[in-house]
Amino acid sequence: MNIGGVQLKSNLLLAPIAGFTDAGFRHICASYGAGLTCTELVSAKGLVYGGKGSEELLFTTPETSPRAVQLFGNDPEFIFKAAADERLKPFDIIDINMGCPVKKVFNNGEGSALMANPELAAEVVRAAIEGSGKPVTVKMRAGIRQGEPIAVELALAVQKAGACAVTVHPRYREQFYVGAADHSVTRAVKEALDIPVIANGDITDFESLSRVKEESGADGFMIARGALGRPYIFRQLLGQEYDFDARKVIAEHIRILRSYTPDRVVANLMKNHLCHYAKGKSFAKEVRVLAGQAKCLDDIMRIVDAFF
């Protein structure tokens, strides 16, 4: 699969997941065959105003390639400046978030709120292209209110503005992450567009991947929650052999995080990851309880030593 001249390693993509797709996790998923990885959403305004938080979200290892960064915002001027920022240089693709349902973002007219305004959405895409000179993609939902799909209209507008691909997570903003994704909406987008369309939502195994393939007819498939604690899902779905030694993978994950962020932040990020790495295991509950109580990286290391 090719997005605006960037050749992906496979057509299975790792979704942006706030609090989880840190540089360590993206590195690991790429090593297990993810064709493209993406940072979590980064505020265009925050980046332009020099927020230190954004810089850590932009860290990447050289091996994580190709790589996308996701920006959110609704002001074309800020999007232009953020897209032109030196700190985005390591990224091959810029994705614009038009799906975030969170109240703070939505009430600001950003994230999924942009779906209601295809003209402004198109301006945002043009600004990102002009600022970066890179391929720009858009990640969207089915629409805002249930039963009122606006994905096709929005997708056509951003394609016209120069977007190189769109990802459809076919739930409505008011559903947040609940209820089934309706991939007939993804199919309608696929049938209307000339650029590649990526289907996202409810892909967790072979069966669900086959179903989403059939329902959507999409070119690529993006996985979010199904990859948490299971970075090997990409190799699995690609039908390739793989090794997964959780202890080794967690050690590598922690090593990468420590190379760019303080131990206090590493501990907080790993708390959540450990719960996912332990999911389905006999010790899952104990890990969840201990991770909830962990106060520092030493506490996290003790959990790793005891259980993995």
Ligand SMILES: Cc1cc2nc3c(=O)[nH]c(=O)nc-3n(C[C@H](O)[C@H](O)[C@H](O)COP(=O)(O)O)c2cc1C
């Ligand atoms: C905790 C969490 C954080 C998320 N953060 C982002 C984000 O930063 N940007 C984004 O576009 N989508 C974000 N999403 C949405 C996912 O990328 C994806 O669209 C959604 O989870 C559906 O895919 P899935 O069924 O494979 O989980 C997030 C989802 C969750 C559960």
